[in-house]
Amino acid sequence: MSKAIQLKNGRIIDPSQKRDEIADLWIKDGMIVDHQSIDVKDADIYNLDGRWIVPGLIDMHVHLREPGEEYKETIESGCRAAAAGGFTAVACMPNTKPVNDNSSVTRFICEQAALSSARVYPVGAISQESNGEKLAEYGEMKAAGAVALTDDGRPVIDSRLMRRAMEYASSHELLIMSHAEEVSLSKGGCMHEGEVSTRLGLRGIPAAAESIMVFREIALAELTGARLHISHVSTEQALALIGNAKARGIRVTAETAPHYFTLTELAVLGYNTHAKMNPPLRTEQDRQAIRTALRDGTLDAIATDHAPHSILQKDVEFNMAANGIVGLETSLSLSLALVREGVIDPARLVQLMSCAPAAILGVAGGSLRIGGVADVTVVDPERQFTFFAEKSYSKSRNTPFDGWKLQGKAVMTMLAGRITYQDL
Amino acid sequence: MVELTQQDYQFQHKHIFGIEQLSVADISHIITTARSFREISSRPIKKVPTLRGKTIVNLFFEPSTRTRLSFEIAAKRMSADTFNISASTSSATKGETLIDTARNIQAMNPDVIILRHSSSGAPQLLARYIEASVINAGDGAHEHPSQGLLDMMTVIDHKGHLDGLKIAIIGDIAHSRVALSDIIGFTRMGAHVHVAGPQTFIPAHISLLGATVCSDVRDAVRDADVVMALRIQLERQNDSLIPSLREYSRFFGVSRNLLDLAKEDVIVMHPGPINRGVELNPDVADGGRSVILEQVTNGVAIRMALLYLVLGGNKGNDGQGESR
Ligand SMILES: [Zn+2]
Numbered sequence: 001m002s003k004a005i006q007l008k009n010g011r012i013i014d015p016s017q018k019r020d021e022i023a024d025l026w027i028k029d030g031m032i033v034d035h036q037s038i039d040v041k042d043a044d045i046y047n048l049d050g051r052w053i054v055p056g057l058i059d060m061h062v063h064l065r066e067p068g069e070e071y072k073e074t075i076e077s078g079c080r081a082a083a084a085g086g087f088t089a090v091a092c093m094p095n096t097k098p099v100n101d102n103s104s105v106t107r108f109i110c111e112q113a114a115l116s117s118a119r120v121y122p123v124g125a126i127s128q129e130s131n132g133e134k135l136a137e138y139g140e141m142k143a144a145g146a147v148a149l150t151d152d153g154r155p156v157i158d159s160r161l162m163r164r165a166m167e168y169a170s171s172h173e174l175l176i177m178s179h180a181e182e183v184s185l186s187k188g189g190c191m192h193e194g195e196v197s198t199r200l201g202l203r204g205i206p207a208a209a210e211s212i213m214v215f216r217e218i219a220l221a222e223l224t225g226a227r228l229h230i231s232h233v234s235t236e237q238a239l240a241l242i243g244n245a246k247a248r249g250i251r252v253t254a255e256t257a258p259h260y261f262t263l264t265e266l267a268v269l270g271y272n273t274h275a276k277m278n279p280p281l282r283t284e285q286d287r288q289a290i291r292t293a294l295r296d297g298t299l300d301a302i303a304t305d306h307a308p309h310s311i312l313q314k315d316v317e318f319n320m321a322a323n324g325i326v327g328l329e330t331s332l333s334l335s336l337a338l339v340r341e342g343v344i345d346p347a348r349l350v351q352l353m354s355c356a357p358a359a360i361l362g363v364a365g366g367s368l369r370i371g372g373v374a375d376v377t378v379v380d381p382e383r384q385f386t387f388f389a390e391k392s393y394s395k396s397r398n399t400p401f402d403g404w405k406l407q408g409k410a411v412m413t414m415l416a417g418r419i420t421y422q423d424l
Numbered sequence: 425m426v427e428l429t430q431q432d433y434q435f436q437h438k439h440i441f442g443i444e445q446l447s448v449a450d451i452s453h454i455i456t457t458a459r460s461f462r463e464i465s466s467r468p469i470k471k472v473p474t475l476r477g478k479t480i481v482n483l484f485f486e487p488s489t490r491t492r493l494s495f496e497i498a499a500k501r502m503s504a505d506t507f508n509i510s511a512s513t514s515s516a517t518k519g520e521t522l523i524d525t526a527r528n529i530q531a532m533n534p535d536v537i538i539l540r541h542s543s544s545g546a547p548q549l550l551a552r553y554i555e556a557s558v559i560n561a562g563d564g565a566h567e568h569p570s571q572g573l574l575d576m577m578t579v580i581d582h583k584g585h586l587d588g589l590k591i592a593i594i595g596d597i598a599h600s601r602v603a604l605s606d607i608i609g610f611t612r613m614g615a616h617v618h619v620a621g622p623q624t625f626i627p628a629h630i631s632l633l634g635a636t637v638c639s640d641v642r643d644a645v646r647d648a649d650v651v652m653a654l655r656i657q658l659e660r661q662n663d664s665l666i667p668s669l670r671e672y673s674r675f676f677g678v679s680r681n682l683l684d685l686a687k688e689d690v691i692v693m694h695p696g697p698i699n700r701g702v703e704l705n706p707d708v709a710d711g712g713r714s715v716i717l718e719q720v721t722n723g724v725a726i727r728m729a730l731l732y733l734v735l736g737g738n739k740g741n742d743g744q745g746e747s748r
Pocket residue numbers: 152153179231232278279
């Protein structure tokens with residue numbers, strides 16, 4: 001029996017119970033409890049003075065690089081960064097070395113994660129080695145702990161294979177997550193195709209490369225009845241297709257990443273490889289459409305696409321640089337800006353960063369219900385700080401937000417009642 | 425904005441990455457400086473001691489005899505020591521990166537590095553790792569500033585000015601660093617740039633850079649003061665950008681008939697090397713309106729001016745002062 005914890009005078013924001021009130025939250029033995037059911041005299045008390053108590057944040061799209069590229073990130077370092085960013089759970093993409101396309105890799109990830117500071121939900125590959133040819137063993141991977149399937153980073157080109165994947169995934173009640181990219185159209189491109197790419201003389205990736213594939217995925221989901229999730233949406237065009245599919249009752253959900261509602265193609269000026277990712281940063285019009293979609297429900301979740309790379313992949317010619325940025329430690333702060341700017345309210349933020357990811361992945365968390373597991377994040381929405389990449393818990397430093405003055409952050413992260421990060 | 429008088433003006437760029445970074449005053453000053461250096465080239469002894477003791481490295485990751493030679497002649501006429509390093513990008517991908525190469529060259533303590541590279545933005549990357557000035561001699565599909573400057577100088581030689589002129593640029597705008605430097609430069613100096621070519625050769629939003637896009641090449645050439653044809657890379661027909669060179673030549677090649685639409689005193693330019701019979705009909709390339717050889721002469725003068733100015737020019741040779 002562990003000591004009870006009292007999170008006192010917090011603003012409990014829990015959309016799963018439609019709660020938003022100043023109250024105390026009690027935790028004992030890793031669970032959220034009713035204080036009347038326990039001995040309250042012997043408790044650790046944290047007076048929160050109105051800071052927010054929210055269900056532990058869940059990032060449904062991260063790259064942890066283990067196994068295979070431990071110099072960029074390990075499961076342990078990635079989970080420490082997650083905890084520091086207020087996350088209690090992450091879903092990790094299968095593009096490791098080897099690819100997570102079989103149960104032994106899935107099991108390895110779960111074992112490595114057992115003692116780490118966040119829950120790790122492996123996402124298995126759609127195809128063997130993610131090479132788009134043969135289905136991977138979904139049943140085996142699910143039994144070993146996989147919660148969804150994707151060939152993230154290597155989009156499935158063959159439409160027939162994607163159809164089969166959706167059908168077969170449905171048999172195992174697994175979600176298909178799509179990195180939607182029509183690669184014959186994006187080939188050779190290294191940023192959004194538009195004014196900035198023309199000015200910089202860089203090969204562009206048109207918005208159509210995303211929207212064409214989003215439409216294919218939706219059409220196949222309609223055909224097969226599969227549950228589909230579109231990863232890292234970056235364009236207004238794709239949002240229109242997703243909104244339309246939702247209106248027609250197709251089972252599709254979608255996420256975006258903080259960089260898509262914070263930055264635009266302009267961030268690439270000066271050949272800044274820390275603004276290079278796939279899909280690329282888009283136009284101001286796309287950025288505004290994403291913000292609207294976060295409010296109106298076209299987008300369901302905010303995920304980081306945390307993609308650690310070393311200086312060896314980033315401090316090179318722009319067209320040769322690797323795609324992706326780390327995001328776990330800046331995601332909440334950048335998302336809180338949406339609340340301050342009146343785009344979304346705090347409850348919607350919690351929905352986007354905790355409740356919805358839990359529901360989409362079908363995993364624990366996303367709620368502060370009594371009797372539920374005590375995955376809890378305490379947020380100080382006022383705290384001002386400067387983010388320094390070199391002080392990150394991640395092993396990589398590839399972020400365009402280095403040196404940014406940010407407001408609002410996680411000040412305590414709790415995983416099953418265990419404090420994994422504290423900065424009260 | 426405060427108008428600078430001639431005396432207040434100081435050239436303040438340590439590096440030349442592109443025309444984009446240059447003001448109207450910078451461009452005018454470079455061309456004026458180049459004119460005075462052009463005079464040297466017509467002397468019996470074509471050498472001045474201006475850059476004696478300076479080390480200039482030509483670092484070329486792409487083959488380009490013409491540009492490299494032009495920079496080399498420019499450096500030698502000013503008595504600088506020059507070294508040529510050719511590295512293929514393919515060997516670079518095998519291990520030695522641009523940064524590795526830069527560190528090795530830094531050990532030679534050069535004053536200026538002239539860089540030609542297939543990646544857009546490579547000069548900026550190099551400049552972060554090296555103390556020398558970097559002059560971009562063409563990076564990817566980005567810029568080729570010395571070419572843009574020599575083109576402007578050549579037009580001024582003939583027209584006396586740039587503002588108000590109609591400049592037609594015909595061809596593969598999207599894959600041409602010359603086109604981008606020219607569009608930015610001529611537009612900044614007050615000329616009206618009209619571009620034409622098949623739409624596969626016209627990049628997204630080029631009009632936002634000030635160019636007028638003409639779908640019919642005749643609209644671009646009509647009443648033009650300058651017609652510039654860009655080189656067609658022969659491999660473009662394999663990349664589904666044009667079906668064949670023959671068709672390109674018929675619809676977009678610059679012929680004498682097409683030129684009849686332009687102003688009486690039109691001049692014809694080309695950054696070279698020319699595919700005769702593709703983008704330029706032979707009678708035009710070698711005809712009386714062609715100023716292509718003057719472009720080559722002016723190229724040396726512009727490059728002398730750039731070397732002189734990035735090394736401190738008339739302000740005491742400290743090479744300091746980066747305005748960006
Ligand atoms: Zn992806």
